[in-house]
Amino acid sequence: MTDREFWEWYQDPMTDIYYEPCSLTGLFARFHVISGRDKENIQGALDFAYRLAKCSLAKFDLVPDEDPLSIIDKLSKNIPTDAEARWLWENHLFYLVEKGMTLIEECNLKEETEEVSPLFKAKLTAMFEEHGVGFDKKAFVPIQF
Numbered sequence: 001m002t003d004r005e006f007w008e009w010y011q012d013p014m015t016d017i018y019y020e021p022c023s024l025t026g027l028f029a030r031f032h033v034i035s036g037r038d039k040e041n042i043q044g045a046l047d048f049a050y051r052l053a054k055c056s057l058a059k060f061d062l063v064p065d066e067d068p069l070s071i072i073d074k075l076s077k078n079i080p081t082d083a084e085a086r087w088l089w090e091n092h093l094f095y096l097v098e099k100g101m102t103l104i105e106e107c108n109l110k111e112e113t114e115e116v117s118p119l120f121k122a123k124l125t126a127m128f129e130e131h132g133v134g135f136d137k138k139a140f141v142p143i144q145f
Helices: 003-019 039-054 068-076 083-091 098-106 118-130
Strands: 058-061 093-098
Touching: 003 039, 003 083, 003 093, 003 098, 039 058, 039 068, 068 083, 068 093, 068 098, 093 098, 098 118
Parallel strands: none
Antiparallel strands: 058 093
16 A cells, blocks of 8 residues: 555544544545445445454444444445435444544644654554454455445
């Protein structure tokens, strides 16, 4: 993963959800996830959520006690273009929990920046590797539409 891809897919979105919950379609609007046309980007959004949930960095707030992985499974089966599926994608807001917020703070990322933080990238990459969800893997919950 290039530094630019890391910034677009991980650093910038995680900084955004540090401040307020956001839907995956909102976080990845630049990749046109809501249109449902680019399956690779939709899968990328689900992989983002899966990695963060697996590492206990973030969760969904619509049903806080529901397992985030079951929500990701529901999203994987619904293309975000029809009304019902769009509701699912838009109303399952994703947010950082304490561990994720601490990571942002430790890496001094509370301020928006266009620069990749080498410390953040190293820590997040190590965390993903430790939990078996490294960048060499993808499609943890494959899209099914």
